Amino acid sequence: MLTDAHCRNAKPREKLYRLNDFKGLYLEIKPTGVKAWRYRFKLNSKESLFALGNYPDVSLADARDACGEARKLVKQGISPVQNRQLELVKRELDSGNTFEVIAQEWLALKDWEDVTKTRRLDMLQRVVFPSIGKLPVRQITSAHILDILNKTVARGAPTVAAEAKRTMSSVFELAVATLRADTDPVWAVRKALPPNKTQHKRALSVEEIGKLLVDFDGHGGNFQTLNAFRLMWLTLVRPNESVQAEWEEFDLDSALWKIQAQRMKARREHVLPLPEQAVKLLKAMRPITGHTKYVFPNRDDRARPMADAALRQALKKLGWAKKYSPHGTRTTGSTRLNELGYRHDVIEAQLAHAEPNAVRRTYNHATYLDERRGMMQDWADLLDTWKAKI
Template sequence: MALTDTKVKNAKPAEKDYKLYDERGLFVLVKANGSKYWRLKYMKDGKEKLLALGVYPDISLKDARELRDAARSQVAKGVDPNDTKRAAKAVQQGVNSFAVIAREWYDKQLPTWAPATAKKRLALLENDLFPWIGARQIDELTSRDLLEGLQRIENRGAKDTAHNARQVLSQIFRYARVTQRTSNDPVQDLKGALAPKLANHRPAITEPADLGRMLVKIEIYNGSYIVRALLALCPLLFQRPGEMIAMRWEDIDFDLGEWRYIPPKTIKKTTCPDGIPHTVPLSKQALGVLRELQPLTGHGVYVFPSERRQGGHASAGTINKALQIMGYDTNKAHCAHGFRSTARTILDEVLGFRVEWIEHQLAHAVRDALGRAYNRTTHLPQRKEMMQRWADYLDALRLQAQSPNVITANFGKAS
């Protein structure tokens, strides 16, 4: 039965909030303190949603019905009225609101993403960020504001989504700084604030102490010398397993301390789509492993030759097989590809190095805040320093695992 203005006016508060329904999803919520709020229930993408229409008597029954009809018309056209409301509020608060700047950033990045990635990014913004901080001025947002939003995602069990949201926030704030809308960078304070990512189909060790124990096992690995050298280089260089086993001596420059190779064109998001070599700085420790191995395999093409195929390189399963011999379940604990996730997580969340440096070392396509691709030599001196500090940090973890009293807490951290 439809409401009347008299019925709404005479509705008295009760011990608990209650609803008086009108028609087509419209109702008034009568609060225990006597306040009366207009609400509209509607369906969007198979989900039930609510739209706040205002407070009675500022919004009369007639006004509420007109607002209801306008909102239902938007839904019929595929538009979420809550999105429209948030966007209008953001515009009213000026071009420096988080929502406005985030949409600018999204539009800049859109041409560089696959359709599926673009869809996920937009859903993350609209479902997990805009409802809580979209209307806020970006210069006013604090690390606490952002942490509350990330924990809201985390608490529903979506740990990976929370980590993705943190990365998106970092990129948006970097874009805001580049475009001189803020000097604020609250995302930097969130390093280590979230629980580690959930294990996936490529399990990886991400705790420094566990990594230290693995490094000890690698050092005492009793398999072939060639495989032990391969295992030693995997955490130092954290390149893809297929590229590690196919490393060629001619690609190693001992004088410059660099390994330059061209990733296969089938690799997604590579830094080298035009065939320009990817440069991996070699730390003193990595060069030491290679120099010791050179007298044994340096006469051939591959650094890690096959034991069975004449002229070939080590097989794809070599690293995982060695990890299994060392006692690691490569389906649950750590796999050959996991060395990349290990380095990515610890370099960022523990040691505090810049994400774009790390991503470049992973041979991922790296773009600046305006969507422009970095070239292969960008920040090479800084990345060389990062790789040396990473190698020193791994040494410290190994020593600490061997002698727990060794103090290594600040070793390798970005300055």
């Protein structure tokens, strides 16, 4: 058996020679002075050589360990030479299967509106890709995932952390299904974060509604952001339905808003009566953005709608972020309107909540329109009253 001294002191000769260790391992001394580790093995009655690197970059101990691993493969009937080639091909394939590549593929497969995909991609680019976007999915561990989630929560964005967790898990699900990953590392840390206890969807009191609307009116931000916020409150639509509103959806003469089916959560067209205040708001916006597709176009790209993140940013600036989120508007509207005695079915129809019976659903939306028109005009007038009391 060799010692390190044997390896270190071996001098080159005119011809190549070998220093044998044991079980097929030897050090090959070349006339050039290069000392190369080799493992000679026999597989299927055929002798072959397996290169293990050069001394002293690969020490005697390391060469023995590598030889031991190669010997295990031979016992299984696997050529270490071919195995190395396969591993190289696999690494090359894995290097192209980064998290970002598969995430983009996952997004492309989703049957979502472009604005929804853009919003989700924006979250990935801000929160996830900087940490793991360039890593092959097989190299990503649960520790990577937990680090992303902890950092996101630490900066005060637990809701974003929850969205990132769901999205990352979905991307890994695709990777596993297409044999590009073995497991979903999100699973191990799925319960690591504390539940988000912020009561963003609780109903605001009448006094809180008035204060919120007064604060938002005076926040000094973008005119479009203010009006998108007002339209959401006047109609009780979802935040994304307000900021993505398209001019072709409105019939201001009839005071109606027909939101296209593909923009609705339930994928059904939703017809809303517009109170006088909403019609006035939209008429004020017409000279400003009427030449564009969207009522509230994106500041940087007028061919795209405003992001509903603009509403959240304004609320954060005003100090409302921990007390209320735009999604809580509908909860507040439903609660207050029920308290005021309006019929539950009429309120549900206004909120486009799914009615399981298709015939009843069609009947409700057609029959309740006039009743909803009166209710929403009363609601708009109450918002003005509650603001005036602040």
